[in-house]
Amino acid sequence: MSYFQRNKKQIIAISAGAVLVLAALIFWLQSRFFHSVDDIDAKVTPLVLTAGDTLFYKDKTDFSAIKKWNFGDGNVSVNDSGYYIYAHPGYYQVSITLNDKYTKTFSVQVTPKQELAVASDTFVTQIEGPKEAMVMENVEFRAITTKAKIFRWKFGESGMFNSGEKNPIYAYKKPGTYTVVLETEETAYPITHTITIKPGYAVVDSTSAATIDDMYKKIDDDFRYHLQQIANGNNFNEHYNYLLNKYLCNNENAVVKDDKQKSNSFYYYCAGLQFDKNVTIQSVKVGFDDNMNCVTKVDVIQSK
Numbered sequence: 367m368s369y370f371q372r373n374k375k376q377i378i379a380i381s382a383g384a385v386l387v388l389a390a391l392i393f394w395l396q397s398r399f400f401h402s403v404d405d406i407d408a409k410v411t412p413l414v415l416t417a418g419d420t421l422f423y424k425d426k427t428d429f430s431a432i433k434k435w436n437f438g439d440g441n442v443s444v445n446d447s448g449y450y451i452y453a454h455p456g457y458y459q460v461s462i463t464l465n466d467k468y469t470k471t472f473s474v475q476v477t478p479k480q481e482l483a484v485a486s487d488t489f490v491t492q493i494e495g496p497k498e499a500m501v502m503e504n505v506e507f508r509a510i511t512t513k514a515k516i517f518r519w520k521f522g523e524s525g526m527f528n529s530g531e532k533n534p535i536y537a538y539k540k541p542g543t544y545t546v547v548l549e550t551e552e553t554a555y556p557i558t559h560t561i562t563i564k565p566g567y568a569v570v571d572s573t574s575a576a577t578i579d580d581m582y583k584k585i586d587d588d589f590r591y592h593l594q595q596i597a598n599g600n601n602f603n604e605h606y607n608y609l610l611n612k613y614l615c616n617n618e619n620a621v622v623k624d625d626k627q628k629s630n631s632f633y634y635y636c637a638g639l640q641f642d643k644n645v646t647i648q649s650v651k652v653g654f655d656d657n658m659n660c661v662t663k664v665d666v667i668q669s670k
Contacts, residue, residue, distance in 0.1 A: 403470055405429065408462045410472040417476050421450045423460065431464035432637055438474070440616040443603050444637055452476040466634065493548050493559040501541055501565050507548075508533045514550035521546055522561075538563040582652075589613065589664065590650040596636050597645040597668075606636050613652065615660035625667040632664065644670050 408425040415421060423435055424447035435443040437450055438458035452458065455478040461471040491514050495507040509517055509532050519529040521536045522544030528536060538544065546559040592605040614620050614632060622635040630638070639645060646669050653663035 403468050406462065406464060406468055406470045408470055410460050410474065413472065414475045414477065415452070417452055417455045417479050419451070421452065421460075421474065423448060423450065423462075425462055427464065431468075432466070432634075434463045434466075434633065434637065436461045436463070440611070441603075441607055442610075442618065442633070444640075445603075491548070491550055491553050491557060493546060493557055495546065495559055496561060498562050498564065499538065501539065501563055502537050504535050504537050505561070506533060506535050507546060507559070509548060509550070511550065511552070513552045516551045518549040519546070520548075541565045585613065586650045586652055589652055589661075590647050593636070593639065593650065593666070594647045597639050597642070597647060599640060602636070602640055606633075613661040617660065617662070620662050620664065622664045622666060624665075635666075642670075646670070 405427065406425070407427045408423070410421065410423045412421070421437075423443075425433060425435075426446075433444055433446065435445070437443075437452075437460055439452065439454075441450070443450070452474075455476045458474045458476060459471055460474050461469050463469045491509060491511040493507060494510050496505060499505045507519065507521075511532075517530055517532050517534075518527050519531075519534050519536075520526065521528050521538070523538055523540070528534070541563050543560065543562045546561060548557045548559075550557075589609060592609050595605045596602055610616055610618060610632070618631060618633040620632045621629055622632050623629045648667045648669060650667075651665040652661045653665070654660065655662050
């Protein structure tokens with residue numbers, strides 16, 4: 367009798383065990399190193415909410431990854447979970463991206479706030495609008511009224527009537543403090559609202575000793591300060607969104623190049639910076655677009 371025939375059962379048992387071990391190993395490798403969108407375990411709730419209400423987001427994906435939540439309005443977060451508030455109504459695509467590769471998207475509807483019913487014979491027309499805004503920012507003013515049908519708006523910049531709409535939008539061209547005036551057919555006297563318009567960047571006073579170079583140096587230093595705060599592990603969203611909104615015109619793909627000539631998008635540079643320990647940002651030099659409105663390139667010198 368041959369060796370195989372004498373040990374047939376043992377050989378079959380060993381072979382079956384080896385196949386099971388190999389299958390388990392393949393499954394483990396797939397679950398450990400190969401992923402898909404279906405592996406993302408994230409949720410957003412509620413999917414329909416009112417402007418000013420709280421949106422809850424959470425990711426429980428079990429494999430390690432660099433995460434980025436994008437709320438569809440220019441703001442992002444790298445936290446596993448948290449709360450977010452939309453200021454304006456609309457439809458937003460909320461997405462979570464892992465390792466810049468796998469993305470899961472949620473559709474969120476933000477409805478307008480409901481205006482409280484007010485007795486028409488006791489309610490006086492009012493202006494609703496922000497008290498502060500930036501140069502060239504679209505500012506919405508609203509006439510809160512129960513009777514008026516005719517509206518005449520002056521936004522204070524030209525001295526002329528600028529709009530006949532109930533809820534107009536206007537962009538101021540110069541910084542300053544303006545008095546917004548609204549006249550309607552049901553008000554005896556005009557209604558007013560004061561708004562302060564701030565420049566996008568610090569304005570150099572021609573009568574002061576400040577120079578253009580000083581202004582750019584302040585921007586470079588301000589940029590370096592907030593990058594250093596990210597490197598120190600301080601509030602990522604606060605410092606990231608500050609730079610994104612104030613200087614980059616919400617372009618998170620602006621190019622950041624370090625002193626070793628390595629390049630990243632602004633988002634991935636900052637995301638990596640918060641995990642790279644003991645980094646010192648020695649200097650920053652920003653570059654603007656042709657209109658000198660938005661930073662499009664950032665050169666960084668850093669050390670450990």
